[in-house]
Amino acid sequence: MRFLASLHTLxxxxxxxxxxxPDLKVPxxxxxxxxxxxxxxxxxxxxxxxxxxxxxxxxxxxxxxTALGETNFYYDPKQTTNDNIWEYExxxxxxxKGSDDPQTYFEYEVSPNNVTFNAFxxxxxxxxxxxxxxxxxxxxxxxxxxxxxxxxxxxKGKKWTxxxxxxxALFNGENPRGTTWRMNFFRTxxxxxxxxxxxxxxxxxxxxANFHITPSFGTxxxx
Numbered sequence: 001m002r003f004l005a006s007l008h009t010l011x012x013x014x015x016x017x018x019x020x021x022p023d024l025k026v027p028x029x030x031x032x033x034x035x036x037x038x039x040x041x042x043x044x045x046x047x048x049x050x051x052x053x054x055x056x057x058x059x060x061x062x063x064x065x066t067a068l069g070e071t072n073f074y075y076d077p078k079q080t081t082n083d084n085i086w087e088y089e090x091x092x093x094x095x096x097k098g099s100d101d102p103q104t105y106f107e108y109e110v111s112p113n114n115v116t117f118n119a120f121x122x123x124x125x126x127x128x129x130x131x132x133x134x135x136x137x138x139x140x141x142x143x144x145x146x147x148x149x150x151x152x153x154x155x156k157g158k159k160w161t162x163x164x165x166x167x168x169a170l171f172n173g174e175n176p177r178g179t180t181w182r183m184n185f186f187r188t189x190x191x192x193x194x195x196x197x198x199x200x201x202x203x204x205x206x207x208x209a210n211f212h213i214t215p216s217f218g219t220x221x222x223x
Contacts, residue, residue, distance in 0.1 A: 022180065022221035023204075029055035029062055037185065037203045041211075047201035050091060050187045056222055058175050060146070060165040065091040065110065065185075068159045072191040073112040082118060082138050085111045087196060091162060092186040094121075094217065097171040099180045101126050101215045106170065107136075110162045114151040118142045121212065128212040139170075182217035 026033055036051040048069025055062045067089075075088045086092070090109040096102035103124045109117035118139035125132040139145060146167040153160045168174045173181075184206075189199040206213035 021219075023218035024054065024183075024220045025223045026054045026056055026220055027223055028177070029057050031055060032062075032064075035185070035203060037187075037201060039201065039205065041186075041200040041202045041205050042208050044205065047187070047199060048189065050185070050201060052091075052093070052185045052203070054220075056168070056176055059168055061095075061168055063093055063108075063164045063166065065162045065164075065187075066159060067091060067161075067187060070112075070158050070160055070189075072189075073153055073155065073160060074191055074195070075111045075113045075115070077113060079111070079115055081116060081142065082140070083115070085109055085115055085117050086188060088188070089190055090117070090188050092188075092211070094184045094186075094211065094214075095166070095171070096182040096214075096217065097173045097176075097179065098182065099219065100182075101217070102182060103214070105182070105214065105217075106166075108164070108166060110149055110151060110164060112151065112153055112160050114149055114162070116142060116147070116149055116164075118147065123212050123214065126214045128210055134212070145170075176222040179222050181220045181222070182214070183220045184211070184217045186211050 032053045032055040034053040038049045040047045051066045053064040079085050090111050092109045094105055096105035104122055107119050107121050120137040122135040128134050148165045151162040185203040187201040204216045204218045206216045
């Protein structure tokens with residue numbers, strides 16, 4: 001019992017330290033903060049640059065993804081909302097309101113043809129451990145619920161940009177100033193010649209070819 005109590009105390013201390021030294025401080029719109037990543041997961045090898053720009057209103061989180069060095073813009077035109085768009089090229093955000101390592105969190109993805117994947121993930125092992133529960137609760141009507149997305153392809157410039165808003169009510173998180181959240185951001189890269197193999201790129205390296213490692217999530221504070 002003492003050992004378990006000590007672990008709980010260490011977890012609380014770690015959460016407090018992370019909250020006081022966040023990886024990102026997100027301002028209220030129209031001010032923004034941006035971050036970028038250029039490494040593959042898990043190797044740390046070079047990856048085309050991806051940037052994420054964030055800000056918030058009282059009711060929405062704004063995300064602007066920009067993928068540079070794009071050559072294929074590869075997607076399945078038959079796929080629609082909540083299909084397996086992650087099999088092709090996407091940019092992603094994993095989002096959790098709180099400072100601990102989450103077991104349930106929101107996964108948001110967007111593809112070059114402006115299709116989105118929107119689901120709460122149930123991952124009680126926190127690492128998508130084999131033979132342990134792992135499930136999805138889909139947001140079936142995201143646009144009726146207040147989501148927006150606008151994706152622009154610049155094939156000459158070898159980039160694509162996607163602007164999204166996600167309603168904070170999804171997290172019971174309206175008026176979020178002063179709160180601490182956990183997030184991670186990712187990009188998958190593939191092509192007609194390499195599919196289904198992908199480059200996996202990320203903001204915080206998960207240490208394995210698996211995005212669903214919640215202890216690796218970064219700490220984000222709304223200011």
